[in-house]
Amino acid sequence: MSSKNLLAIVLIGMIIFSCKPSEEKNETVDLTTQHELIFPKGEKITNNNFIGDVWVHMQVRADSVNQNSVGTVTFDPGARSNWHSHPNGQIIMALDGVGYYQEKGSAKKMLHKGDVVKCPANLPHWHGASADKEFIQIAITSRVDGPTEWLEPVTDKEYLK
C-alpha cells in the first residue's frame, strides 16, 4: 500500500472516529447529574417516616420571614414516604426520574420531570420513587397551620398496586 493510500484511509478513519457519539457525552446530559449541579443531594433521612433510602436538601426552612419550607428530596428506586398530610397542603415539582404519588381514595399516579402536583390540605397521601428508577422532587410546604402529620407506612401491596 502506498503512503498516499494509507493516509487517505486513516484520514477517513479519523473523520468517522470524531463523529462517533461519545459515551462520556451521554453521561454529561444525564438529568440527575444536571440536577445535582443546581441543588445538592443533601443528607440521608434516618427517621422512620420513610421506607428505603431517601435524601433531603432543605433549601428553605419555614420561619417568621416566610412560612414556606422548600426542600429537594431524592428517593432511591422503591423508596417512598409513609402516608402523611399537611395542614396547608403541599406543592411537589418533579425534577427528574420516575415517581409515584397517591392521595387517599384515589389511584396512584406516575410523575415525570416537569410534572407539578398540588396536594390539598389535610388529605393523606404518599410519594416516592418508582420500583425501577429514582425520583427527585422539590417540595414546597406552608407551615402556617402547623407541621406535617405522619401516618402509617405504605405497604408493598399499596405501593405496587
Add this chain to the structure above:
Amino acid sequence: MSSKNLLAIVLIGMIIFSCKPSEEKNETVDLTTQHELIFPKGEKITNNNFIGDVWVHMQVRADSVNQNSVGTVTFDPGARSNWHSHPNGQIIMALDGVGYYQEKGSAKKMLHKGDVVKCPANLPHWHGASADKEFIQIAITSRVDGPTEWLEPVTDKEYLK
C-alpha cells in the same frame, strides 16, 4: 517516509484528536441548557413591570388548593424587575447565571446558582440579571394577603451602583 512511520504519526494524531475537549461537549454542560430541560423558558413578559427581555414559565398558579404561586423567570443580561413588594414576602431560588437582588435601604447583592433569598413581606425590592450574564430563578410567592404591589422602575443609576 515509510508506511509504518506514517501510520504511527497518524495514530498519535488520532489519540490527540480524540482527547481534545469538544466544543459541543462544553455546550452540553451549559447550565442554561440543563435547566431548560427541566422547566421551559416560558413566555416573554410584555407588561411594563420589567426593563429588558424577561421570560416567565408559571409552574403553579395560586388558587383555593394552595395560596402559593411558583414561576421560573429568565432575565436577559441587563434586564430587571421594577421595584415591587409582596404582602407575604417571596422566596427566590437562583438556578443559573448571575443575578442582582436589592432591598430598599440595603446594598445590591449578587446571586449565583443555588443561592436562596427570603424577601420579607411588604419590603420593596427588585431582582434581575447582571449586566453581562442572564439570570434564571424560581420565585415562590404566597398570595394569602394579596397580589404583588408594583412600584417605580429601577433606574440605570440604581442598577449599576
